Amino acid sequence: MSAVATRRWLFVLTILVGSFLLFQIQPMVARMVLPKLGGAPAVWNSAMLVYQALLLGGYAYAHWLGRFALRRQAMIHVALFLVAALWLPIGIAQIAPPAAGQEVLWVPLLLLASIGPVFFVVSAQAPLMQRWFAADARAGDPYYLYAASNLGSFAGLISYPALVEPNLPLATQSWGWTGGYAALLLLVAASGWARWSAHPEAMDSDVKQPAEPAPTSRRMLHWLFIAAVPSGLMLSTTTHLTTDIVAMPLLWVLPLGLYLLSFVIAFSTMDRATQVVTTIAPTMLLMVGALALLSSAGGTMMVALASLAMLFVVATALHGYLYHLRPAPRHLTLFYLVMSAGGVLGGLFAALVAPLLFDWVYEHPLLIVAAALLLPLPALFPWNEWIKASPQQTRRLVLLLVILAAFACWNMVQRWSGAFDTDTALWGLTIVAVGLLVSAWRWAYVSTLLLLMIGVGGWDTVKVSVDGTRVRSYFGVYSVTDDAYRMQRRLAHGTTLHGLQSTEPGKEREPTTYYGHQSGVGLALDKAEALAGPDASVGIVGLGAGTLSCYRRPGQSWTFYEIDPVMADIARDPQKFTFLSNCARDTPIVIGDARLQIAKGPAAQFDILVIDAFSSDAIPLHLLTEEAIGVYARALKPDGYLLIHISNRFFGLEPVLAAEAKARGWSAAIRIDPTPDPEGEFGDLTGSSWVALTATPQRLEQLTGGTKARNLSAEDGTWVPLAARKGFTRWTDDYASTLPVLIWKNVIGSYE
Template sequence: MLRSSAAVAFVFVGAVLLFSLEPLVGRLLLPLFGGAFHVWTTALMFFQGALFCAYLYAHLLAPRIGRWHLAVVALPLLFLPPEVGGAGVAEASTLAILTRLSLHVAVPFGVLATTAVVTQRWLADAGREPWGLYAVSNLGSLGALLLYAIVIEPQIGLRTQRWVWAGGYVIYVGLAWLAWRQRGAATRPLPESDAPGPRPRPARLVYWLLLSAAPSAFLMAVTNLVALEVGNVPLVWVLPLAIYLASFVVAFATPRAGEATRVPGAVRRLWPHVAAVGAFFFSGGDAGGGWIDVLVHYAVLAFVTLAAHGELHRARPAPKHLTLFYLVIALGGWLGGAFVALVAPAAFTGLWEYPLALAALALTMGVGRRAALAEWVKTAPKLALIVSAALVVVILVKIAGALSAQTGTDTLAVRRSFYGIYRVTETGGRVRDMMSGSTRHGRQRVGDLTPLSYYHPAGPLGDALTLIEPPRHLGVVGLGVGAAAGHLEPGDRARFYEIDPAVVELARAHFTYLSGARGEVELRTGDARLSLERDDERFDLLFIDAFSGDAIPTHLLTREALALYMEHLAPDGVLLLHVSNRYYDLRPALRATLETLSLPAVHVARVDRLATDQDPSQYVAVAGHAERLSPLRARGWSPLTELPSVSPWTDDHANVIEALSLP
């Protein structure tokens, strides 16, 4: 039992604040950088680097400065409430995100990250067993993540979140003083296994490093994979991180009598088979199996991180060297994160960090515990070994096929950018598609300017364009392959807003909608909302086409954003939103938000009686008065008020969980 209740409270509150700060900061960053899917992985890499710096401080300085650490704890009071800077950027970049985080978040995050290590050091120096505080810290971290995903983010606005967090930090400062006062003297001798031992050898340090780096890289690889498919929202960030932390909680929990570890034996025996299943699902493509794939990847993450962290616990040193142990773990976590956030986007066009992280983990576990590996081969069920061997063969064949497909005749180009991964394919020399994961961003028949897919003349976009008398002035948010330009007639003008330069490059190089348009086309690169705030254009039709992809840029669908769009409409202009998405039904949130602006709207879900080369789609049309939308109602569009209403979305609060379309 830990004698200092203040130490337990101090560590627990510090962990809660630390891991509620991470998604809060990510949520603050996301709209400033256009909802880019690399925002979270870049932020997570920064947090891991800050964690390493905090542990370095705890290892080198905290033992020497003693109670002066309390002054360091008070320093973040100058940075309350937490923020990341208010102005958005035209184009997201890793450097821009890291700069903001360094200026606004590094100090409070770094101080909080020292909590568990410094407090354990206080207890260890007093001759008391400190490992239980590690479990307390991880439980607080896990609780904070789940609370944020389930309660805080869906129910509480960002402004309130920031000030509540600031109040929590004031409490944390008071607990720091109490914990220092109550650290006391030893109440019982250290267990013999935890008595001071020799300094760990370099090989042991490398083993710790790899056992922390590989799971960290795999955590971020799984997060990228799911974010590309489901969307870049806090729920998608928090669940993998919660699984990762839960593996630490279980692995470092105090074993029961007669047990060496709390990690179940089934996990230690079966994790290689589960990893093979994960690699098999990955080799079927970057993503694409819907919710089943997502659940499989989360299960694989749970198994492999629990196995790795169980081995890390087995290899832990005596308490005398615990700050060194945590320092190496933090360095490994940062190296794994840096590989995914910095190296992988530059080196790979696909999400190959996923199988590479699995391979690194298997190699580390195999080499580090050769005897255990041999015992596993002897004791593992023969059927499991046969199935795993077969999976490995299939995986190698599928990965080889995927690699060759990237340069084969059917794949014209593959690009990985800060915002996504895109693949342009050509089928039979006749039809070209732009794909991101399993989502189609546009299609064109070679040599034909007729818009296809969601933009077909017989579809909702064609319906909406009949409302506008020529010559027409169109604004389009989201380029795709430029299919909307195929609707232009001589005298028409269209201004496209596209945040990702890679999409512009692919649309121009491999599709002819832009170059062959019969009207005038203008392209603006950068975040559409920021661009519109600077523009004074008035459009006959403003077409928002940014929600059918893998990420949901919520800042383009808030009350403030919708009000901005209406300001950019000409008299009797129409706002059209394409809201087709496999994972979210955005129409109820859109209805609630439009009601706060007293704007009439109609919607259509065109899912049957489709023309050739037309895909199912959902659209919403908005105008200043209901009569303007009457022609659309005659074509089968329905009032948006027929849909259930949920919480309206604002810049301060958007409940994305309510919009999820679960199977």
């Protein structure tokens, strides 16, 4: 029967549009609520839970609706679409702000009130359309339509940061999504009508089909765990890459995109491709999974790409296995309901439970081991058949091979120095060879994988946890270590240096890294008394190890703003860093998102306000918009100074601040320091870029002593004009995109 007769194209289009809209609304609403809620990861974890809960609810609703005849299903679903349209266009609900300590409950309430009904009804259409499609006995297998669903999701995910956000303000995005919703409503109604009018005898085919046994509880648990592992692995891969491999902009899009593509392949008619991926999955898991416990990775894009390849291969193999275990179409909505619950389970573990349980990203190796326990494991080398070994002989030989792998692991641990040398590489290859030889015996394969993880840096990672020198929060993994050779104490955020203090006697108060006396902020704070008098009021956004606190002078009033309470605890602890305890013990530290906290404070309170939230490769956009700068301007005295740190490998933020200064009529300059010789006089310092903004040219000249041409090399005290970009659009809460300021040559160079 032709696709035209069964209206296959209509159902495919309906599913594509619905899934596309789902993955457009998520980042769009995230952008909308950013100024209201701040950029705390806890907020986004709560948002993710809302999305997953609504998706699970939509799948449960689709399953419940299946008990009715299709005509009634169509009427109920279209009516629900019309009711949900009352929440359009998409916007943020106006509800009272939360009381202290109630944010955890308030954030889900805000999101549910803002988009709950429309997200719920759109999330239900994918399984429901597949059920309607299968109601016509001539239509064929409906499961491949799930591939279309994930293709639409992938298109929505990629198109938002690439096309929608850079070109459309949020208000236009909201009305565009409303138009898409109207189109989806028409498509859903047309899909219902296609089954209603074309073949009325098929309308009740669900009810008239011979009874088929329902899936057992054991089978549903199998579905649940197979779905949970790729979902959790997708999130843990993102955390692992951004924490310990390389911090690159937009990196979070890649794991999610590959996760969605794995469904496209596994649930399509590309059986041969799924078989090939399933065959290579054990080898890929063994070779790349070996790096899962490594906490001192080299930060190369080659390792990042290998991790992404492993995620894609493992997710495709597991989803292919899930497709193989699918029930008859009669139980289709139950199957998708359990799959959705598995996705929620994996996401909960990786995003919320693991950060509370572990001091490092241990969820990543645990999920890799879970994948090894669930993957179909083919006998890659059936050597026992080649040598005609008996079952008892085979068991003994497999045990001997695992013992050989354990011996190789012991040798790797003894020799491991943070990187591979010839000996550790040979012992590692030995374990890989054993893993390939025992792939048909799951216990032996999983044991070999664990031994390889421990040998490749895993032992050192576990030892740091035992030593108690590492701590984890929702904001990342922090380690405090001593470098006896350089006489330094270092604070690492993953593998990124986040703070440094000299342990050489007499130098404990010397500013380090981005904050030396020749940096832009150092020059400003050293002149604070000359610029604002002996009672200068200073605000610092971003505490770190507390390095800047030693610029404080008697009589000055300082306030720190820090989003992570764990970071505040580290900076306050004199057993770790003594900047605060030595220089600013009584300085208040305000915990929370800086923009929100400063907005709550009094106006005209600071002579100097330092914004130090841009030294990592992730940019909190809501701290650089017109509205955010307005918050800072309100907090500054009329002749105050705003200092913003914009050192960044991947983003050139000068045009953003140049456009803002021009719009406000402010004067602005940038101080660009070169990276000092790490072995030279300034071995504790790091190159940095600081922008100074103030109301008048005269006040700016009091700080800079006058600016010089940008083509001059950096000298002590040299400030140069900001580089404006013609046609650059000022960032606002309604419109901001990082793509125009992305330094593509550095992104490409990070692959080398």
